[in-house]
Amino acid sequence: MNPLSVFLRTRYGKGFASRDAIEHHQNKAFQHLRRNIMPRSPFYAPYANKPLSEWPLMNKALMMEHFTVINTAGITKEEALKIALTSEQERNFAPMIGNIAVGLSTGTSGQRGLFASNKRERALWAALMLGRFSPSFLQRQRVSLFLRANNMLYERLGNALISFEFYDLLQIFSEHLPRLTKQQPTVLIAPAQILGLLAQAQQDRIINIAPRCIISVAEVLSPEDQTAIEAAFGTRVDQVYQCTEGVLGMTCRAGNMHLNEAYVHIERDVIDEASGAFAPIITDLTRETQPVLKYRLFDILILDPEPCPCGCASLRLKRIEGRCDDILYWHGDNGAPQMIPSDLIRQAMATSRSSIRDYRAVQHGQDRLDIWLETTDFKQASQDVSRNLQKQAFAIKARLPELQFHTGISLQPDQKRRRVIAEKQ
Numbered sequence: 115m116n117p118l119s120v121f122l123r124t125r126y127g128k129g130f131a132s133r134d135a136i137e138h139h140q141n142k143a144f145q146h147l148r149r150n151i152m153p154r155s156p157f158y159a160p161y162a163n164k165p166l167s168e169w170p171l172m173n174k175a176l177m178m179e180h181f182t183v184i185n186t187a188g189i190t191k192e193e194a195l196k197i198a199l200t201s202e203q204e205r206n207f208a209p210m211i212g213n214i215a216v217g218l219s220t221g222t223s224g225q226r227g228l229f230a231s232n233k234r235e236r237a238l239w240a241a242l243m244l245g246r247f248s249p250s251f252l253q254r255q256r257v258s259l260f261l262r263a264n265n266m267l268y269e270r271l272g273n274a275l276i277s278f279e280f281y282d283l284l285q286i287f288s289e290h291l292p293r294l295t296k297q298q299p300t301v302l303i304a305p306a307q308i309l310g311l312l313a314q315a316q317q318d319r320i321i322n323i324a325p326r327c328i329i330s331v332a333e334v335l336s337p338e339d340q341t342a343i344e345a346a347f348g349t350r351v352d353q354v355y356q357c358t359e360g361v362l363g364m365t366c367r368a369g370n371m372h373l374n375e376a377y378v379h380i381e382r383d384v385i386d387e388a389s390g391a392f393a394p395i396i397t398d399l400t401r402e403t404q405p406v407l408k409y410r411l412f413d414i415l416i417l418d419p420e421p422c423p424c425g426c427a428s429l430r431l432k433r434i435e436g437r438c439d440d441i442l443y444w445h446g447d448n449g450a451p452q453m454i455p456s457d458l459i460r461q462a463m464a465t466s467r468s469s470i471r472d473y474r475a476v477q478h479g480q481d482r483l484d485i486w487l488e489t490t491d492f493k494q495a496s497q498d499v500s501r502n503l504q505k506q507a508f509a510i511k512a513r514l515p516e517l518q519f520h521t522g523i524s525l526q527p528d529q530k531r532r533r534v535i536a537e538k539q
């Protein structure tokens with residue numbers, strides 16, 4: 115699949131007419147995977163001719179452990195980790211080894227992972243997004259991306275039809291706003307919570323923009339946020355369900371979320387028979403640098419069995435559970451509350467030298483932050499996290515609340531899927 119065909123198919127295609135069409139498409143893609151990609155991965159080569167049921171079940175921890183032998187570019191885990199960590203610390207987001215970009219993901223599962231992509235893979239992402247969402251190609255489109263670090267790479271995809279501008283979520287939010295008004299994006303891409311804050315800023319006349327297309331990524335968009343955003347900007351909010359493992363779904367022209375079965379094969383690990391709720395096990399049919407095969411995600415999906423009026427037969431989602439974190443507020447240096455994106459917390463965990471398997475950060479008011487760590491070296495991990503948070507607080511001119519570290523994680527039933535939690539006062 116090349117970026118141009120992806121673009122044309124997404125832009126002008128009608129989607130799959132039937133399950134048969136999806137299966138036919140995926141069978142061809144599996145053949146390509148088995149013939150051309152798996153043999154180049156030392157880890158997966160032995161499975162290239164075995165049935166899918168015999169492929170190993172993958173997850174973030176295993177992917178990390180076997181990174182060196184999974185990727186097809188001959189990059190070692192140590193090499194990749196070193197360059198990714200350095201670039202995160204220096205906030206220089208173009209870490210490359212040859213023409214392969216490497217990044218560190220912290221995602222919603224709490225644990226860090228490495229990912230590597232080549233230019234074609236990054237261009238596929240842009241082709242998919244713009245094919246589906248770009249308002250027009252008669253005028254040059256200006257895209258604002260409010261995303262995490264590694265997405266800086268997308269700025270390099272700009273061309274005569276399109277320009278990308280990147281807004282780092284770990285920098286001070288309010289400092290982005292004048293630049294945003296100046297850029298006047300036609301396409302605005304940001305996590306749901308950030309779109310909510312931008313809608314508020316628009317209403318308070320701190321910004322004045324008129325994007326023709328708004329895309330919510332990375333988190334679940336609540337109906338309340340959706341209404342507020344649509345009211346503030348006077349245009350519909352579309353949603354893309356994506357993670358570092360790929361674009362897993364997007365809303366169609368009828369406004370419903372479909373899984374992206376053109377590029378991702380999805381098996382279900384059913385966890386609740388009554389509702390059919392399942393954790394997806396994904397096989398990405400487009401990746402070549404770092405194959406993502408039978409990879410289990412932590413999200414919980416609930417399908418909508420009704421056929422969609424748009425006519426596309428790809429699976430339709432009713433809900434995505436378990437990817438929302440709260441936004442925290444700390445005191446700013448000027449005394450006013452300052453927003454702390456959950457990414458900042460994730461980042462502090464991800465750049466600890468001792469591996470943190472999971473964590474919870476629960477804030478009480480603006481003055482105390484309780485942090486639970488699951489790690490083999492609690493002392494080292496808590497020191498690292500504390501130092502990282504101090505550095506980040508300093509960088510965004512906020513006062514770090516008092517930190518209380520605890521070992522192990524005690525789950526409260528309604529919080530088990532959120533990692534960053536603001537306790538209501």
Ligand SMILES: [Zn+2]
Nearest residue numbers: 366370422424
């Ligand atoms: Zn649809």
